[in-house]
Amino acid sequence: MLQLFRNRTATPTPEPAFIDIQHGARRYRIPIKRVNGARRFTLRVRAATLDAVLTMPKGSSLRAAKSFAERHAEWVGTRLDVLPRKIPLAAGSVIPLRGVPVSIVARKSLRAAAWIEETSASGRTENFICVSGDPEQQHKRVLDLLRREARRDLEAAVLRHTATLGKTARRITLRDTRSRWGSCTSQGSLNFSWRLIMAPPHVLDYLAAHEVAHLAHMDHSPAYWAVAARLAPALANAEAWLKQNGASLHLYG
Numbered sequence: 524m525l526q527l528f529r530n531r532t533a534t535p536t537p538e539p540a541f542i543d544i545q546h547g548a549r550r551y552r553i554p555i556k557r558v559n560g561a562r563r564f565t566l567r568v569r570a571a572t573l574d575a576v577l578t579m580p581k582g583s584s585l586r587a588a589k590s591f592a593e594r595h596a597e598w599v600g601t602r603l604d605v606l607p608r609k610i611p612l613a614a615g616s617v618i619p620l621r622g623v624p625v626s627i628v629a630r631k632s633l634r635a636a637a638w639i640e641e642t643s644a645s646g647r648t649e650n651f652i653c654v655s656g657d658p659e660q661q662h663k664r665v666l667d668l669l670r671r672e673a674r675r676d677l678e679a680a681v682l683r684h685t686a687t688l689g690k691t692a693r694r695i696t697l698r699d700t701r702s703r704w705g706s707c708t709s710q711g712s713l714n715f716s717w718r719l720i721m722a723p724p725h726v727l728d729y730l731a732a733h734e735v736a737h738l739a740h741m742d743h744s745p746a747y748w749a750v751a752a753r754l755a756p757a758l759a760n761a762e763a764w765l766k767q768n769g770a771s772l773h774l775y776g
Contacts, residue, residue, distance in 0.1 A: 542589045546596035553592050557581045564591040568602040571701050571773035573609065575599045612776045613658060614667035620650065622723030627652045627665060637668040666776060671722035680731035681713060684739055684754045690738040705730045707737035718772040729761035
C-alpha cells in the first residue's frame with residue numbers, strides 16, 4: 524500500500540481562465556487565451572461581451588501575462604467605456620424583430636408571459652412585444668418568445684431548403700454563439716444563433732440555406748457555394764448585412 528501511494532501522480536492544478544487587474548478604483552477580469560502560434564501578448568476589446576481578452580504564447584507565464592495586462596489597464600478601461608451598453612430585454616426597450624425596431628411594453632395577463640401584438644392606426648401597422656410579470660421576470664419571458672419565433676422561422680426555412688436539395692436535417696438546435704451564426708455537423712445536425720430572429724428575414728433565410736448547403740458539401744468549395752447561391756440568391760446582400768450589422772445583435776439581452 525505504501526508503494527502504491529508513492530507512485531501516485533498528483534492531479535495538476537488547472538490553469539485559471541482569467542486574470543484580474545486593477546486600475547485606480549476599477550477592477551477588470553480579463554479572460555486569457557493561449558495560442559500555439561502567438562509570438563507576443565495581445566489585448567483585444569470585444570464589443571459583443573463587453574470585455575477584453577488577452578492572447579498569449581503557449582509557453583508564457585501567467586505572471587508575465589498579468590504584468591502585461593496591468594501595464595495596459597488604462598487602455599482597457601478607456602476602450603470599454605466607449606462601447607455601447609447592453610439593451611435589456613424588458614419593458615421600455617426597443618429591439619429589432621425581423622429587422623424592424625419593436626418596442627417592448629408591459630401588459631397584464633394571466634394567460635401569456637410574452638407575445639407579439641399588432642396594432643393599426645391611420646393606415647399604419649405596428650408591432651409590439653408585450654410582456655407580463657414583474658421586471659425581474661421580463662428578460663426570460665422576452666427571451667423565450669424570441670427563441671420560439673426564431674425556431675419557427677428557421678425550421679420553416681430549413682424545411683424549404685432541404686426539400687429543394689432532397690436532403691434531411693437531423694436536428695435543429697438554437698444557441699447563443701458569439702463566433703458564428705450557424706454550423707452543420709457531419710451527422711447532419713444544424714445549429715443556429717437565436718439572435719437571427721432580430722435580423723431581416725432574408726438574412727435568416729440565407730443562414731438557413733448556408734447550413735443546409737453543407738448537407739450536400741461539408742466544405743466551402745466552389746461546388747458548395749454554387750449550392751448555397753442556388754438556395755439563397757440574396758447571398759451577397761445577406762453577408763454584407765451581417766458584416767455591417769451582425770455585431771450589434773449581441774447588444775440585446
